Amino acid sequence: MLKFYILRSSKEILGHLILILLPILLISIFNYVNSSYNIGAINSVLTIGFALTFQIYGSALSFETLGQDFLSPMRNRLLATPVNPTKIVLSILFSGIIVSFLQTFVVLIFSFAKTIL
Amino acid sequence: MILKMENVIKRFNNHLALDYLSLEVNKGEVIGLLGPNGAGKTTCINSIVGLLPVDEGEITVFNMKQDGKNQDIKRKIGFVTQEITIYEDMTAKENLAFFGSLYGLKKAELENRINEVAKIIGLEDRLNDRPGHFSGGMKRRLNIGCSILHNPELLIMDEPTVGIDPQSRNYILDFVKKVAAEGTTVIYTSHYIEEVEAVASRIYIVDQGHVIASGTLKELIARIKGDSHILVDVKIAREDKKDELLALTDVKEVVIKDNQYHIIIPGGISLIDKIVSILAPLGIINMNSKQPTLEDVFLTLTGKQLRDEVN
Numbered sequence: 001m002l003k004f005y006i007l008r009s010s011k012e013i014l015g016h017l018i019l020i021l022l023p024i025l026l027i028s029i030f031n032y033v034n035s036s037y038n039i040g041a042i043n044s045v046l047t048i049g050f051a052l053t054f055q056i057y058g059s060a061l062s063f064e065t066l067g068q069d070f071l072s073p074m075r076n077r078l079l080a081t082p083v084n085p086t087k088i089v090l091s092i093l094f095s096g097i098i099v100s101f102l103q104t105f106v107v108l109i110f111s112f113a114k115t116i117l
Numbered sequence: 118m119i120l121k122m123e124n125v126i127k128r129f130n131n132h133l134a135l136d137y138l139s140l141e142v143n144k145g146e147v148i149g150l151l152g153p154n155g156a157g158k159t160t161c162i163n164s165i166v167g168l169l170p171v172d173e174g175e176i177t178v179f180n181m182k183q184d185g186k187n188q189d190i191k192r193k194i195g196f197v198t199q200e201i202t203i204y205e206d207m208t209a210k211e212n213l214a215f216f217g218s219l220y221g222l223k224k225a226e227l228e229n230r231i232n233e234v235a236k237i238i239g240l241e242d243r244l245n246d247r248p249g250h251f252s253g254g255m256k257r258r259l260n261i262g263c264s265i266l267h268n269p270e271l272l273i274m275d276e277p278t279v280g281i282d283p284q285s286r287n288y289i290l291d292f293v294k295k296v297a298a299e300g301t302t303v304i305y306t307s308h309y310i311e312e313v314e315a316v317a318s319r320i321y322i323v324d325q326g327h328v329i330a331s332g333t334l335k336e337l338i339a340r341i342k343g344d345s346h347i348l349v350d351v352k353i354a355r356e357d358k359k360d361e362l363l364a365l366t367d368v369k370e371v372v373i374k375d376n377q378y379h380i381i382i383p384g385g386i387s388l389i390d391k392i393v394s395i396l397a398p399l400g401i402i403n404m405n406s407k408q409p410t411l412e413d414v415f416l417t418l419t420g421k422q423l424r425d426e427v428n
Binding site: 001004007008011072073074076077078079080081082083 | 163166167168188189191192194196198199200202204206207211214215216218219220221263
C-alpha cells in the first residue's frame, strides 16, 4: 500500500522537477554571488530554508491525498475494503514524508557538494 | 441465506431514510433494488456494506452481524460505488493492483487476476493507460473491475450505469448476467426499469425508505394485472384535464408525459366515453391500451414515474 502511495505521489513529475531544480538553481546563483562578494554563510541558510519548505510541501502533499481519499466518494470504496483505515492514513502520511525527505536529500547533497568543491 | 435485513431504520436528523426496511437475499440470486432518487437505495446499500450504522433493526450478512467492523464480511463483498471511484492519475493496471492488494492479493495471484479482470471488463489493451483518457463507459467498467478482483461472493452494484453510452450499458448488463451465471450473488440498484427487468431474478421496489413490493417480475406484474392502462395522445396536454380525469370514480392514477395521458383504471370498467369527452377539447391524436410492465407496477404502487423523478 505504501508503495502505491509513493508511486501516486511521484506522478507529479513536473512539480517535483520544479521543486528540486529551482532550489538547485537558486543555490548555484547565491553560491556564485557568495564566492564573488563573500557575503557569508548564505548557502547554509538557503539549504535549511529549502529543507523546511520541503517538509511543509510533504505535509501538504499528504493532506491533499488524505482529502482526495477521505473527503470524496473514494472514502466509501476504501472503507468497504477489509483494510484498517488507520493503515491507509499512515501509508499516505509516510509516503509524503518519504517524498519530502528525498527532495531534501537531493538539495542537501548538492549544497554539500557545492560547499566542498 | 446471504443477506437478511430486518426492520432496519436509519434516520438523518429528521429525515427517515430507511423506514422498517426488510429484505432477504439468497445465494446465486440477482436482486434488483428499484426506486426513484431519494428512495433509500444507496442508504440501504451503504448499510449492507457496513458504511452506515443503522439506528434500529438488524443486518445479517453471511450469517454474521454487520456492525461495520467485521473484516470477514468485507472480504466477501465487492462494492461498485455509484460514483466512479478510481484514481485518474494512475494507470488502469495500477488501479486494479491497488484495489486487489487491499483485498490481500499479492504477486502472481494479483497479476493473474488483473489479467483476468481486464479481459472481463474489456480493457486488456488499455491496462497501461490512465483513466483520465478513458470514455465514461470505460471508466465505469474499470470501476467495476476494481470491485471484482477478489472474486466476491456478493457483488453490490449501486447504479453502475449512470451517465454511460448504450453500448457500455449493455456490456455491464451482460457482465452481471455472466457473473450471476457463475454463482455470484448480485444486488443491483437502479432507477432504470429496463435494466432491472433485464438482470434481476427478484425485484424489491423501494420508495420513501421502505419496501413497497417484492417478487419476481411475473409476480409483480400479476399484482396489477387487473388494471387497464389507457394511453391517450393529445395535441397539447393540460394539468386541469388530469384533475378532471382523477375526479372520475374508478380512475386510479393519471400521469402526463410528452403530451400523453397515461390513465390507470380497474379492469372490467369502461370509462372510454367519459375519458374521450374530457380530453376531446385537447385534440385526441391517438388512443390505445397496453399490457402492464414493471413501470406500471411502480406507477400503480407509488403514483410516480421513475424517470420523472430523475429528470
